[in-house]
Amino acid sequence: MRNVYFVRHGETVWNVENKICGATESALTERGREQARVIGREIKARMDAGELQIDRMLCSPLSRARDTAQEIADILKLPLAIEPRLREQNFGIWEGTARDGEGFQRAKENFIDSFGTGESMLRLAQRIYNLLDDVRADADHTYLLVAHNGISRMVESYFRDMDNGEFASFGIRNAALRTYCYPEEA
Known part of the structure; x- marks a missing residue:
């Protein structure tokens, strides 16, 4: 079975202020930058131990995810590409x-x-x-996606059934790593 990995960006100014960021830019705090370095070192240690393999990184074009991803990429010495589809959901009036x-x-x-x-x-x-279908079709690489909480909710729903309430309340903490496994082809 093939895995794909997901990390939410580090803490932002609006996270601290309890505001919905969505497609609006909100810079990482210094704590957010440190969270990115910590998760980068954790992933590197797990890669060095043979617990996981990552050879490509994709990130949202929004600065909070891009800056988090760059911190991780620098530690892992991996190429990083901007993926526009990883942009956070635009929550409009909210x-x-x-x-x-x-x-x-x-x-x-x-x-x-x-x-x-x-x-x-x-x-x-x-x-x-x-x-996620495109990532799955690339059998030659294993990806780390760095994006947002709204995106994490949608990734989670791709890999497991959720009711509307579960979906709406799902989230992961800043700079958290999640592992997803694509099922074997039938």
Whole structure:
């Protein structure tokens, strides 16, 4: 079985302020940069121990993910490519508002809503699922994807069934590594 790895970007200014970043830029904090270096060293140690193999890295074009990915790539000595499909979901009218706001939590359960000026969950699913299909088709490489919490939710849903509530509440912490395994071809 083949794996793909996922890391969420390090802590940002808006994470600290409990704001929804979405497609809006929010810089890494110094703690976020250190989180990126820590996860980079952890991945390198696991690679050196033969526990995992990564030979390609793709990241979101947004600076918080790109800067996290660059810190990791420098440690791993791996090539890094910007992948536009890893850009965080545009949460439209909710960007810059409280991440734990009741209205936003309910809105995330409506997969067709574009949040006024943003991107619907269904359109996000299309681009992330297409990307994961492309990664799977590249049998010669094993990828580390560096992106965002909204993207992590969609990646998780690609590999396991979730109901709407599970999907809406799923998330991973900053600079966390997750491993996903593509099922064997039938």
